[in-house]
Amino acid sequence: MSIVREPRSIARKFLARPQQEGLGAVVRRSIGRFELRYFDPFIVLDEFSVSAPAGFPDHPHRGFETVTYMLQGAVTHEDFDGHKGTIKAGDLQWMTAGRGVIHSEMPATEGIQKGGEPLGEPIAQLGPFVMNTQEEIDQTIEDFENYTNGFEKARYWRSQARVELGY
Numbered sequence: 259m260s261i262v263r264e265p266r267s268i269a270r271k272f273l274a275r276p277q278q279e280g281l282g283a284v285v286r287r288s289i290g291r292f293e294l295r296y297f298d299p300f301i302v303l304d305e306f307s308v309s310a311p312a313g314f315p316d317h318p319h320r321g322f323e324t325v326t327y328m329l330q331g332a333v334t335h336e337d338f339d340g341h342k343g344t345i346k347a348g349d350l351q352w353m354t355a356g357r358g359v360i361h362s363e364m365p366a367t368e369g370i371q372k373g374g375e376p377l378g379e380p381i382a383q384l385g386p387f388v389m390n391t392q393e394e395i396d397q398t399i400e401d402f403e404n405y406t407n408g409f410e411k412a413r414y415w416r417s418q419a420r421v422e423l424g425y
């Protein structure tokens with residue numbers, strides 16, 4: 259572990275404005291917005307404050323890990339591999355998207371989402387997919403659309419949250 263001996267100056271300040279995400283959800287994105295595209299190893303840092311029925315229903319990920327830390331309330335995670343669980347204030351969930359996952363995160367009261375240690379890898383990102391090259395992004399879209407290479411279970415799976423929402 260390194261110890262910071264010299265205070266570092268603030269390089270840049272900007273406002274993480276609220277933006278729409280998921281279904282009627284609003285997030286304040288700091289890392290991952292125009293002013294701070296990447297902050298290795300973090301791709302996105304979202305702070306969200308969401309009440310039911312808003313949330314983040316069924317959506318895909320590939321190529322990175324998500325860490326969700328709850329400050330207040332609770333959020334229920336479901337994924338197409340049959341994992342389901344609810345995290346509450348003070349709980350942390352770490353999910354490895356690996357080569358593909360579809361999951362839902364519903365509903366949350368308040369939380370924060372971020373990723374791990376510096377990787378120094380090239381990054382190609384398109385929405386919920388984070389890879390190293392544009393070719394891999396293109397392949398991911400193809401896999402997602404054709405339910406292949408990790409997205410096989412996406413064809414028929416629907417989260418219970420989504421079924422309850424009726425769409």
Ligand SMILES: [Mn+2]
Nearest residue numbers: 314317319363
């Ligand atoms: Mn997600």
